[in-house]
Each structure stands twice: as C-alpha cells, then as structure tokens.
Amino acid sequence: MISSLGFLLLRLSIGIMLIHHGYEKLDNIENFADAFVRPLHLPFPVLLSYVAAASEIVGSWMLITGLGTRLGALAILGTISIAIYHAIVTSGFNIYLLELLVLYWGGASCVILNGGGKFSLDHLIRLRLSND
Secondary structure (H helix, E strand, C coil): CHHHHHHHHHHHHHHHHHHHHHHHHHHCHHHHHHHHHHHHCCCCHHHHHHHHHHHHHHHHHHHHHCCCHHHHHHHHHHHHHHHHHHHHHHHCCCHHHHHHHHHHHHHHHHHHHHCCCCCCHHHHHHHHHHHC
C-alpha cells in the first residue's frame, strides 16, 4: 500500500509540474517551434510542436488521474527524450538545463515500468474487470 502512495505522489508531481509546459507551448507555438524544433532540423516543426504540447498536456492528465498511466508516461518520456537531446546539442552537458529534464525522464520511466499503483483509475478498472 505504501508503494502505491509513492507512485501516486510521483504521478502527481510529474503531472502537476509538467502540464504547464504544454499549455505554455500552446500560447506561442511558432516561438516554441523556432526555439526548440527548428534548431534540430526536424521536419514539420509546427506540427511537432503541437505534438510535444499535446503529449505534455494529455500525458500529464493521464498521470494525474491514473487513467492510461503507462501510455501517458510513454508520451511524456518521448517528448522529454527529445528535450534532453535538444539541451545536449545546443548547450552540451549543462547540468542546470538537464537536471529537471532528467528527473521528468526518470519519473516517467518509473511509471512505465511499474504502472500507476493502487491509487489509480487503471487499478480500479482492472479490479472491476477481474470481478466480472
């Protein structure tokens, strides 16, 4: 039971702190595309910027609610992996740029590997399906 409380706290910490990054991207998507996607020479920078914002917003809500928890964490892990790559390419191994990204990456990896715990909607759905 205590480990499930730990997973709840981890999910809430990641989701509540990361969700605002997604909403900030939507405030000025062109600026985000210019600053973060175009320097990586990725195709369709505005579309990929919307994908990044959506993965942070939807993935965060999935972690907060515990519904589709592993899928939400996977979306976050993908976006944060690109963010880590961007930080290294543009600034080298700058610990001050990487530390928050690595914490999000590690937390999302933990949720992918362990699930959301007993305090998640995923767990309630599994219980309901196993009783039927």
